[in-house]
Amino acid sequence: MILLGLVFPVDVLKSASVAYIHYLSFMLCFGALIYERISLKANPNREEAISMVFADIIYGIAGIALLVSGIYRVIKFGQGSEFYTQNPVFWTKIIVFAFVGSLSLYPTVTYVLWAIPLSKGKLPQVTENLVSRLRLIINIELVGFASIPFLATLMARGVGLG
Numbered sequence: 001m002i003l004l005g006l007v008f009p010v011d012v013l014k015s016a017s018v019a020y021i022h023y024l025s026f027m028l029c030f031g032a033l034i035y036e037r038i039s040l041k042a043n044p045n046r047e048e049a050i051s052m053v054f055a056d057i058i059y060g061i062a063g064i065a066l067l068v069s070g071i072y073r074v075i076k077f078g079q080g081s082e083f084y085t086q087n088p089v090f091w092t093k094i095i096v097f098a099f100v101g102s103l104s105l106y107p108t109v110t111y112v113l114w115a116i117p118l119s120k121g122k123l124p125q126v127t128e129n130l131v132s133r134l135r136l137i138i139n140i141e142l143v144g145f146a147s148i149p150f151l152a153t154l155m156a157r158g159v160g161l162g
Contacts, residue, residue: 015077022069028062030145036107037138042128049114049124056111063101070097089160093151100144103137110134 008016035055039048074084084090114124154160 018069018072018077021065022073025062025066025069026145026148029059029066030142032056032059032062033138033142033145037135037142040131040134040138042126042131043123044126046118046123049118049126053111053115053118056108059104060108063104067097067101083161084155087155087160089151089155093148093155096144096148096151100141103141103144106137107134 032055036052036059039052039055041048044052074081078084110130114126117124
């Protein structure tokens with residue numbers, strides 16, 4: 001870090017590190033959702049059910065990192081908090097993120113409920129109806145997540161500011 005501090009100013013390294021965590025967290029969230037979507041099936045075996053639980057844990061941790069790094073970027077780095085908070089595109093992005101996060105509660109609770117029989121050496125009961133419901137929710141989450149970078153690029157270009 002000291003060597004990097006000689007090459008790059010420390011404030012640049014901090015800002016770049018937080019941005020990197022933000023982007024990496026976004027990619028992990030999206031990747032975990034894709035994994036859940038393509039792996040979801042009725043009556044999974046033990047390994048498949050456990051991998052779904054772990055994918056959702058990764059999604060949750062990455063989502064928290066995404067939120068915290070985003071807040072940090074607005075408050076400490078970036079264009080200044082006024083640039084963001086006065087922009088309706090920013091608030092649209094936040095609403096989409098909150099909507100996707102809210103939708104994720106149903107799959108998360110479902111996977112937590114899978115962990116109970118798994119911890120006892122049993123398989124969760126996963127019906128086709130449940131799989132259809134989870135796929136629909138995850139599809140909506142993926143569309144929402146895919147729209148966030150578009151909103152971010154609009155916002156970064158000043159769209160929404162008067």
